Structures are given as C-alpha cells and as structure tokens.
Amino acid sequence: MAKHHVEATVNGDAVEFLCETEETLLDVLRDTLHLTGSKEGCASGDCGACSVTLDGRLVCSCLVLGCEVGGRRIETIEGLAEGEALHPLQKKFLEHAALQCGICTPGFLVASRALLERNSNPTDTEIRYWLAGNLCRCTGYDKIVSAVKDAAATLRKG
Amino acid sequence: MRYEAPETVERATALLAESAGEARVLAGGTDLLVQMRADVVEPALIVDIKRIAETRAITEDRGGWRIGAAVTGAELKEHPRLQQVWPGVVEAANLIGSTQVQGRATLGGNLCNGSPAADSVPALIAAGAVATLAGPQGRRELPVEDVMLGPRRLALGKGEIVVSFRLPPRPPRSSDAYLRFIPRTEMDIAVVGVGVSLTVDASGTITDARVSLGAVAPRVLLVREAAAAIVGSRLDRPAQDRLEAAARAACAPIDDKRGTVEFRIQVAGVLARRAALIALDRARTS
DSSP, X not given: OOOEEEEXXXXXXXEEEEEOTTOBHHHIIXXXXXXXXXXXXXXXXXXXXXXXXXXXXXXXXXXXXGGGOTTOEEEOGGGTSBTTXXXXXXXHHHHTTOOSSOSSHHHHHHHHXXXXXXXXXXXXXXXXXXXXXXXXXXXOSHHHXXXXXXXHHHHHHO | OEEEOOSSHHHHHHHHHHOSSOEEEESSOTTHHHHHHTTSOOOSEEEEOTXXXXXXXXXXXXXXXXXXXXXXXXXXXXXXXXXXXXXXHHHHHTTSSOHHHHTTOBHHHHHHTTOTTOSHHHHHHHTTOEEEEXXXXXXXXXXXXXXXXXXXXXXXXXXXXXXXXXXXXXXSSEEEEEEEEOSSSSSOOOSEEEEEEEEEOTTSOEEEEXXXXXXXXXXXXXXXXXHHTTTTSOOOHHHHHHHHXXXXXXXXXXXXXXXXXXXXXXXXXXXXXXXXXXXXXXXXXX
C-alpha cells in the first residue's frame, strides 16, 4: 500500500512527510524529520521520554500514528529554546542539576512546559502528579520538582 | 496495513463491515498501539474515528449529557459542568494512566478494549450510562453493563462501533464516586474498582442507587443487590455492612500478580462502602 502523505505543523514550521501506517509520530519525528530530541524509552506510553504536544495537548508520540496528525500542530523539545536562548525551564534544569544521563530530560521539559501553561504556580504535589508519566532513573525526582518550581517563579515574574 | 479516518459514522461502519481481514477501531490508541507493538494484534485495517464530529462532542441531551466515544479523559476533566454533575465518571476517567495518556485515552476505547479492570467502566455503569452503537444495520442503544461480555469480548456485531454515551438526567441531591485499589499512588491497573451513584431525599434517605464492581469478575458487574442494600437507608452502619456483604457476594475474581481472590473480595466490600460514603456526601451538598 502507498505511503500516507501528511502535512502538519512542527514547532511552527509547515512540514510534509510520507509514512507507513505503522510508523508512530515518534518514528516520523526522529527518522524522517530528524528531530531526535524526543527519545524512545519504552515505546508503550509508560516512560514519557517521547512527550510532545499535539494541538497543545501533552501526549506520548510513541502512542500516536504519524498518519493521524494531518493538519495538526506539534510542538517538540526542539521548539523550546528560542535560537541560542534557553527556555527558563531548561536553565533551571541545569541550575538545579535536574538531569544526569539526560534521556528523560526532553520529555520532562515538554511535559513541564505543558503544566506551566495551565498552572503558573503549581504545588509540589501538582508537579509530581502531572509528571507521573515521565520516568527518571537518575535524579530521584526532587531536583526536577525544584527546577520546575523555580522556572515557574521566573516565568511568573515575566 | 490500511489506515482510514472517515468523517461520518456511516463510512466508518461500512469500512469495518467490508474489511476481509482483522479491522480495529482507533480512538486514543493508548491500548491499540501498545497491542500492535507487542504483536498481540495485527490489523489489516485501522479505522480512526476521531474525525467524526459526533464522537468528539460533549453536549446536553434531553436533560442529561451525551459524551462522544472519542472524548478524552483530559477533555472530560476540563469541561466546565460535567465534573459537578458526574464527579465519579470524571474522576474514574482521569485515573487512567498518566497526563500523557489522559490526553489521548477515551471512554469508548476504555470500554471496547474489553478489560474487566477498565477504570471508567464501573463509573459509567453506576451512572446508568447507555451506549449508542452504530453498525451496518443502523443504530441501537445498549446499557454499558451489557456491552462487555468477558475479557476482550464485546456484544458488538461486525462493523458496529460505539459512537457515544448518554448519561441520564440527574435529580436533585444526586452524585457519584469511583474508587480503585492499586498498590501505588498513580499509574497502575485496578486490583478492584467500585463505582457508586445515588440520590437522596431531603431527609438524607437514599432513594435510588447503582453499584458497579470492576476487576472482580470476567466483566465489569452491575450489582443490583448492593444497591438494594442501601436504598431506603441513610447509609448508617447496618446499611454499610449490608452493602459490603452484597458487594463481596457478587465477586468472582481470579488470583493474579496484582491480587489474590481473598484480597479482591475483601477490598471490594471496603471500597464499596467508602465510595458510597463519598457519593452520599457529594449528593447532600450538590
């Protein structure tokens, strides 16, 4: 069967690509569009390393088919920084040492941005529940929670 | 593998009915894509129902609510009024998986995945939800408790899909609640799940109730005896004891890595009592 021809928006740019039905959005992002910031951890929606937003909604890109996203708006980790200027979340993750190996970090950053867009002043509990679908085996999470709180404070100041 | 995303129910059911090989409906994909990845299913055709407007809408319907089969848990939670009227349904849907999964997982998918441990199903059954099905022969209505027959087995014919769910009109002083037991705080599959919906009169006496149990039998159960045990009462201790006993008597669970038969039966009673007390408290203040 012929490949699907899909047109969508990724990080504000119009993109078009061809994909097979069984290719996930994560496959398309990494292998076709060469946006390799989104990681494949589990490929079953458990770890959150492939987190992106789809029309503003946080999802696991491993649980979305590439052929589903025609006409839709996708934001990935590559869209977080503005040129060389890191997003406050990225700066605070560095300041708080909220990463070690870094595989989970793009997913945490994308998920944290989605949280702060909805809740500019989340509690520790709200952060932990929101990020429950993002697994990190290095940090023990405390530094991630601190970084997200600190980034939220920075963003609130404008 | 063929993929279709029709914009009408008629086209979707025709595609499914005409498919020679295995055909699967795609809603949120949080079960289907995992099963495809694990080679549990290898469909020849995938029919994505999310581009059908009816499956994506939440609307008021003859005093009740109609929720499209492809509405996500996150959309239910963000709805300005649904959480007030049906807090149990909304909380059950939002126990399914992570934030990411809640952004995709749907009520229709949770039901049609055919798991006895599906979190939203006991809440829908307790709520008295009726599924609107569409197939090659047209449409029909089926109470949610009659949709699932057993693990992975549904009462849907070839080409038939769940289009939406209708939640009935709510009398004053009515509410619902859903509780489940899992070994951790978040992100797990129910060992036992209990949905309770009830209505009280001005004196606080329960005039109507529905109780549903998940993960304690081959399918999610509507337990009329458990409801009968508390109707006419103010959920005092003897009524709670009757509710616990009736809930436990309905259980026919299996032993597995998440819980033993004895544990599940014990917990079903405890959760039925707690869920009923929460629903009662909500109903009094609603």
